[in-house]
Amino acid sequence: MASRAGGLYGEQVSSSSGVEADVLDLATGLRDGDRECLAEIFRRWSPLVHTIALRSLGTHHEAEDVTQMVFISAWRSRHTLTPTENALPAWLVGITRHRISDRLGERSREARKVASAVAMVPGSRSGGSPGGASAEAADVDAAAGVVDRLVVAQQLEAMGDPRGAILRLAFHEDLTHEQIAERTGLPLGTVKSHLRRGLAQLRKTLEEVRP
Amino acid sequence: MSAHDGPPSGPHAAEELLAALAMGEGPEEVDETTRSHVAACDFCTSEVAALRETLALVVAAGAETFTAPPASVWAAVSAGLGAETSEPAPPAPRVAAHGPSGAESAQLTDPSDAVVTPLTRRRAPVPVWLAATAAAVALAAGVGIGTQVVGDPEESGPSVQVLGSTELASLDDSPQARGSAQVQRRDDRVVLRVEPSDLDGPEGTREVWLINTDGSRMVSLGLLAAGDAGEFDFPERLLEQGYRIVDISYEPDDGDPTHSGQSLARGTIDG
Numbered sequence: 001m002a003s004r005a006g007g008l009y010g011e012q013v014s015s016s017s018g019v020e021a022d023v024l025d026l027a028t029g030l031r032d033g034d035r036e037c038l039a040e041i042f043r044r045w046s047p048l049v050h051t052i053a054l055r056s057l058g059t060h061h062e063a064e065d066v067t068q069m070v071f072i073s074a075w076r077s078r079h080t081l082t083p084t085e086n087a088l089p090a091w092l093v094g095i096t097r098h099r100i101s102d103r104l105g106e107r108s109r110e111a112r113k114v115a116s117a118v119a120m121v122p123g124s125r126s127g128g129s130p131g132g133a134s135a136e137a138a139d140v141d142a143a144a145g146v147v148d149r150l151v152v153a154q155q156l157e158a159m160g161d162p163r164g165a166i167l168r169l170a171f172h173e174d175l176t177h178e179q180i181a182e183r184t185g186l187p188l189g190t191v192k193s194h195l196r197r198g199l200a201q202l203r204k205t206l207e208e209v210r211p
Numbered sequence: 212m213s214a215h216d217g218p219p220s221g222p223h224a225a226e227e228l229l230a231a232l233a234m235g236e237g238p239e240e241v242d243e244t245t246r247s248h249v250a251a252c253d254f255c256t257s258e259v260a261a262l263r264e265t266l267a268l269v270v271a272a273g274a275e276t277f278t279a280p281p282a283s284v285w286a287a288v289s290a291g292l293g294a295e296t297s298e299p300a301p302p303a304p305r306v307a308a309h310g311p312s313g314a315e316s317a318q319l320t321d322p323s324d325a326v327v328t329p330l331t332r333r334r335a336p337v338p339v340w341l342a343a344t345a346a347a348v349a350l351a352a353g354v355g356i357g358t359q360v361v362g363d364p365e366e367s368g369p370s371v372q373v374l375g376s377t378e379l380a381s382l383d384d385s386p387q388a389r390g391s392a393q394v395q396r397r398d399d400r401v402v403l404r405v406e407p408s409d410l411d412g413p414e415g416t417r418e419v420w421l422i423n424t425d426g427s428r429m430v431s432l433g434l435l436a437a438g439d440a441g442e443f444d445f446p447e448r449l450l451e452q453g454y455r456i457v458d459i460s461y462e463p464d465d466g467d468p469t470h471s472g473q474s475l476a477r478g479t480i481d482g
Contacts, residue, residue, distance in 0.1 A: 035292075040442060046232055046285070047277035050280040051275075051278050067284050071285075071288045072291045114422065114426060116472070117458070117470060149275055152265070152268045152271075153275035153395070156269065171270050192236075194383065196227040196228075196230035199234065200262065207261075
């Protein structure tokens with residue numbers, strides 16, 4: 001990324017990053033029952049879904065189960081998707097949140113069941129607090145910030161160049177606008193414009209994703 | 212983030228200028244007229260705040276890495292949808308890599324989580340906690356029903372080492388003796404031998420469980436023929452992980468794979 005030669009990119013700053021139309025097509029295709037679209041959606045978003053599940057649940061096999069269920073649900077409830085430029089990731093993340101919260105609920109029910117079973121043991125040292133419901137509630141809270149960050153990271157990664165590259169250079173590698181202009185061979189004004197529009201674009205995605 | 216405040220007087224600042232303000236750009240980028248409007252306008256002020264928050268997330272996102280699911284997940288999705296439509300070519304899940312550390316983005320956060328068990332090897336309706344560890348998954352998949360052995364295990368091989376044992380008792384106020392359980396190493400395998408007595412309880416299925424002493428995890432070892440001794444493969448690491456409480460439950464034929472909550476006998480393995 002950092003070694004890109006200047007002059008690679010055109011100078012026009014389109015209002016969208018170029019991936020949106022694509023995402024809109026995928027969303028429309030999914031809603032219309034195109035299985036290829038589901039496959040492509042899986043290819044693009046399963047790392048996001050899986051990583052959110054992994055952070056929230058902590059174990060690989062549960063994260064995999066949730067990921068699997070999310071995409072099966074996505075297919076089965078595809079009629080509920082209203083295809084717009086930003087809808088698809090938000091919709092997938094919404095399904096992911098539901099599946100995770102089902103899983104956490106199941107977990108605390110089981111923990112309570114085990115806890116009450118264990119509590120019946122005379123002199124059992126573990127009759128006390130098995131960290132059931134309250135610990136799960138904390139998990140859910142912690143997961144909220146993680147989801148935002150992961151959604152932004154994924155969106156940034158999926159963002160077409162040069163905008164994505166410019167944002168990464170500015171915010172992850174701390175290059176000045178001038179350095180970025182030099183690095184990419186784009187005029188300074190173009191760099192600034194990409195940064196501003198990119199930020200606004202990410203913010204819109206984030207708004208949609210929030211429950 | 213209230214973007215719903217009523218329309219203020221005058222036109223709102225352009226989105227790009229709000230973003231410029233959020234990024235802390237100076238007067239040469241955002242003029243004084245715009246600045247004073249934003250300062251007086253709740254809507255524009257909250258927009259800038261929201262963009263600042265997004266900016267903070269963008270910066271933080273640089274440290275994020277993604278873990279793509281293994282290929283078995285897509286296979287399971289595909290299989291799950293089965294005949295619903297035709298089969299597409301399986302996609303290779305792409306690991307979303309970004310930033311300077313992108314090459315390492317598939318790395319696992321915890322080496323102990325590194326065991327990825329293909330979905331197809333799992334027993335389908337397991338309770339969550341039952342599969343709470345990779346060990347538990349292996350156990351659930353490997354020993355759905357324990358091996359029932361009739362006869363004295365002492366005769367079955369020359370090398371039997373007792374790793375731990377417990378008396379079993381009922382859980383009521385005046386505990387009744389209900390037999391015993393022993394963890395034995397025989398050559399290269401470790402088994403839990405359960406020898407219950409006078410279990411009482413309703414007619415029906417008896418299931419043997421291991422409860423972790425942390426009180427929040429348990430695994431099913433399998434079904435016990437009523438009143439008979441049973442032997443169950445017992446991965447030794449479970450003992451090290453604290454799965455020391457042996458529990459025998461009555462399970463009604465209700466299709467619910469979780470513990471019924473009706474324990475007939477219990478004991479904690481010593482050693």
